[in-house]
Amino acid sequence: MTKQTPIRRAAGVALAIAALAGGFGAATSAEAGPTVDQIKQRGVINVGVGTQAGFFAPDANGKWQGFFIDFGRALAVTVFNDPDKVQFTNTSPQQRLPALQAGQFDVLLSGVTETILRAFKLNFNFGPVVFYDGQGILVKKSLGVTKGSDLDGATIGVQSGTTGELNIADFFKKSGKTYKPVVIEDTNAFSQALLSGRADALTQDSSDLALRRAAFPNPDDYVLLPERLSKEPLAPAIRWGDDQWLQIVNWTVYATIQAEEWGITSENVDSFLKSDDPAIKRFLGVDPSLGEAIGLDPKFAYNIVKKVGNYGEIFERNLGKSTKIGFDRGLNRLWTQGGLLYSPPFR
Amino acid sequence: MTILLEDARLAPPKAERWRAAAADLFSSPVNAVVTVVVAGLIAAALWRFARWAVVDAAWSGGAETCRQRSGACWPFVASNAQLMVFGVYPQDLLWRPAVSLALMAGVIAASMIPRLWSATLALAWGLVPAAVCILLSGTFFGRPVSTNEWGGLPLTLLVWMIAFAGAFVVAIPLALARRSNMGGLRTAAIIVIELVRGVPMLVALYVSRFIVPMTAPGLEINLFVSVETALILFVASYLAEIVRAGLQALPRGQTEAANALGLGYWRTTQLILLPQALRAVIPALVNLGIGVLLSTPLVAVIGMTDFLSAVREAASHEQDWPGCYTTAYFVAGLVFFSICFIASRYSRWLERRLRAAGHG
Numbered sequence A: 001m002t003k004q005t006p007i008r009r010a011a012g013v014a015l016a017i018a019a020l021a022g023g024f025g026a027a028t029s030a031e032a033g034p035t036v037d038q039i040k041q042r043g044v045i046n047v048g049v050g051t052q053a054g055f056f057a058p059d060a061n062g063k064w065q066g067f068f069i070d071f072g073r074a075l076a077v078t079v080f081n082d083p084d085k086v087q088f089t090n091t092s093p094q095q096r097l098p099a100l101q102a103g104q105f106d107v108l109l110s111g112v113t114e115t116i117l118r119a120f121k122l123n124f125n126f127g128p129v130v131f132y133d134g135q136g137i138l139v140k141k142s143l144g145v146t147k148g149s150d151l152d153g154a155t156i157g158v159q160s161g162t163t164g165e166l167n168i169a170d171f172f173k174k175s176g177k178t179y180k181p182v183v184i185e186d187t188n189a190f191s192q193a194l195l196s197g198r199a200d201a202l203t204q205d206s207s208d209l210a211l212r213r214a215a216f217p218n219p220d221d222y223v224l225l226p227e228r229l230s231k232e233p234l235a236p237a238i239r240w241g242d243d244q245w246l247q248i249v250n251w252t253v254y255a256t257i258q259a260e261e262w263g264i265t266s267e268n269v270d271s272f273l274k275s276d277d278p279a280i281k282r283f284l285g286v287d288p289s290l291g292e293a294i295g296l297d298p299k300f301a302y303n304i305v306k307k308v309g310n311y312g313e314i315f316e317r318n319l320g321k322s323t324k325i326g327f328d329r330g331l332n333r334l335w336t337q338g339g340l341l342y343s344p345p346f347r
Numbered sequence B: 001m002t003i004l005l006e007d008a009r010l011a012p013p014k015a016e017r018w019r020a021a022a023a024d025l026f027s028s029p030v031n032a033v034v035t036v037v038v039a040g041l042i043a044a045a046l047w048r049f050a051r052w053a054v055v056d057a058a059w060s061g062g063a064e065t066c067r068q069r070s071g072a073c074w075p076f077v078a079s080n081a082q083l084m085v086f087g088v089y090p091q092d093l094l095w096r097p098a099v100s101l102a103l104m105a106g107v108i109a110a111s112m113i114p115r116l117w118s119a120t121l122a123l124a125w126g127l128v129p130a131a132v133c134i135l136l137s138g139t140f141f142g143r144p145v146s147t148n149e150w151g152g153l154p155l156t157l158l159v160w161m162i163a164f165a166g167a168f169v170v171a172i173p174l175a176l177a178r179r180s181n182m183g184g185l186r187t188a189a190i191i192v193i194e195l196v197r198g199v200p201m202l203v204a205l206y207v208s209r210f211i212v213p214m215t216a217p218g219l220e221i222n223l224f225v226s227v228e229t230a231l232i233l234f235v236a237s238y239l240a241e242i243v244r245a246g247l248q249a250l251p252r253g254q255t256e257a258a259n260a261l262g263l264g265y266w267r268t269t270q271l272i273l274l275p276q277a278l279r280a281v282i283p284a285l286v287n288l289g290i291g292v293l294l295s296t297p298l299v300a301v302i303g304m305t306d307f308l309s310a311v312r313e314a315a316s317h318e319q320d321w322p323g324c325y326t327t328a329y330f331v332a333g334l335v336f337f338s339i340c341f342i343a344s345r346y347s348r349w350l351e352r353r354l355r356a357a358g359h360g
Helices: A006-030 A035-042 A067-080 A093-101 A116-121 A164-175 A187-195 A206-215 A243-261 A278-284 A289-294 A300-307 A311-318 B002-010 B014-025 B029-055 B063-068 B074-079 B081-086 B095-111 B119-137 B152-178 B183-197 B201-215 B223-249 B252-260 B265-280 B282-302 B307-315 B324-356
Strands: A045-049 A086-090 A107-113 A124-126 A131-133 A135-140 A154-159 A179-184 A201-205 A222-224 A232-239
Touching (some): A035 A067, A045 A093, A067 A107, A067 A243, A067 A311, A093 A107, A116 A124, A164 A179, A179 A187, A187 A201, A187 A206, A201 A206, A243 A278, B014 B029, B074 B081, B081 B152, B152 B183, B152 B223, B152 B282, B201 B223, B201 B282, B223 B282
Antiparallel strands (some): A124 A232, A131 A232
């Protein structure tokens, strides 16, 4: 029996580490490309989501509903022409990004904020921004304030450990007014601070504030001010290395935006099939040349609008004025109406 | 005579016990004040709870009633029961998780009756989880439902049953290996047990979900499979130590007598050692079972909709159901508490019974 010398043992450890590193290297390079093939083989798209009513949450019958859910269904229509060939999985916020990296999801529609660090360091590609969020201020209506710069000497609730704390400080430094911060840790106590009168206003991502407001006993006594103190562009995230899949994500979102721009809805889309406009003919696949050129079903945009709806319909159905959340479209309007939504041309 | 007095002190009549307790609680002015203050606090807490759960609660109507009442929102529980119990399982196939739930509850209930302990029951612990998997997935007989859509209470029970049954299969060889005379085998068993016991369950889940797939690129591992693999290994490492404790508690004479009768290693283990060892550690097994059940909500962090996360998803509709958050978590707590309370009362009953039967 050979005796194990320390050197021999060290060599063994080094070998093991090298093998492990090699394994990881291989994992990264083998990832290139095959997402779409994998999806087609599997017959279903795996989508990572969160839990927040209006954005993503199962209804009482266990069926997923929400703004981001509808974009997942639109993707399933593009790939399979079936809005149900998509599987939503809810993971905790800390796990979503590694889960995407590990290949557990094909796309994250969990409201990921697009940042440069995430693009380079986590090796993520981002699709078009589907929701422009940003830090807002929720105030009591009785204060009689209509914009943030009117707030002077107000007590403002901020959640500890968020960037919101810094943003509100910057905001007041710019406006030259004063404020008193109340730092609150617990997420339930945060709402309570405003309801109990301990704070005059709360600051947080505006989507979060809108959801809180909707759950208040008297939502109409509170108003979300129009300012946005930070940029939180929420976009679909996918792994690096599959350009075809990225294009499918991109143009699925663009199709919903372009349809709204032309006023094409799930209800009237069939009447547009008779349109003489060559651009609309290409878009809806009446003229199949476009679909043939890109290798997708020529009628994919028609199918998305027919089965899921255009951007405006998706927004209104889940977050808009007709819902309890009653979110203002704000930046999420079309570019023609003063918003930021803009689709490149379909040609 | 002394013995009689001792016995009388051990079990005095109820009224006398009350009197004795009252005398202790008010034995001095300080004690009396402490008693009154604590009793007041308990009463206040109970009153607040009663107000929340009964007086201020909404009992009928819909979301609007809940908005006006400050207490619990019971209509929310009624209208979200499906989501809370069965998760996102397709609505038209709900009979599958319902039957699964009944099957598993049946096996667990049967396992609680010592008279029914037999090889058949052990077989049922293997067959029922397998049957439930077939039922839920729809393999062989109907529309397939992916494991990602399994959820709620049936999933929690299934995850727990497979983890426990699977752990038994792994743990007994591990425990035997750890007591083995063969050095290599013993070292290997110690390494496995200590390595797995040395990390939190969360880490075991992460490794099996995120690290293992990275070493096998292109391979898609089913979420359910990776969860169960991690859980079985994790539970097994604890179970192996419990089984080892049971084996070590047996007097050496047992082995020696078996050897003297001409029984080999395997027959000694199977017929003499394991039956006695396992019987001795039943309370520890029940304890581990409760612990594992209470840890199952951790599987939610890697994307499983277990009972607790189904409740959380229901509770996310707060703008439709104001105040539903507290109500939802209260219901979840009640369910877990009921299961564990029954289990712990059962464990005490079983201990007494086994001791009475002379197996303690």
